[in-house]
Amino acid sequence: xxxxxxxxxxxxxxxxxxxxxxxxxxxxxxxxxxxxxxxxxxxxxxxxxxxxxxxxxxxxx
Ligand SMILES: [Zn+2]
Numbered sequence: 001x002x003x004x005x006x007x008x009x010x011x012x013x014x015x016x017x018x019x020x021x022x023x024x025x026x027x028x029x030x031x032x033x034x035x036x037x038x039x040x041x042x043x044x045x046x047x048x049x050x051x052x053x054x055x056x057x058x059x060x061x
Pocket of ligand 1: 008009010011012013033034035036037038
């Protein structure tokens with residue numbers, strides 16, 4: 001697991017999401033914000049140029 005920073009789409013606070021590198025190069029899952037506890041949809045994909053996962057958080061609908 002690696003901690004990847006993202007920004008909560010609800011409260012705008014930075015949150016750490018734990019991406020499982022063994023889960024594949026493209027993942028999406030729902031995670032509750034640690035600050036405001038609202039669910040957010042996390043999309044994570046591997047960036048081979050940066051050699052790390054990129055994470056995007058959007059509001060859960
Ligand atoms: Zn939040």
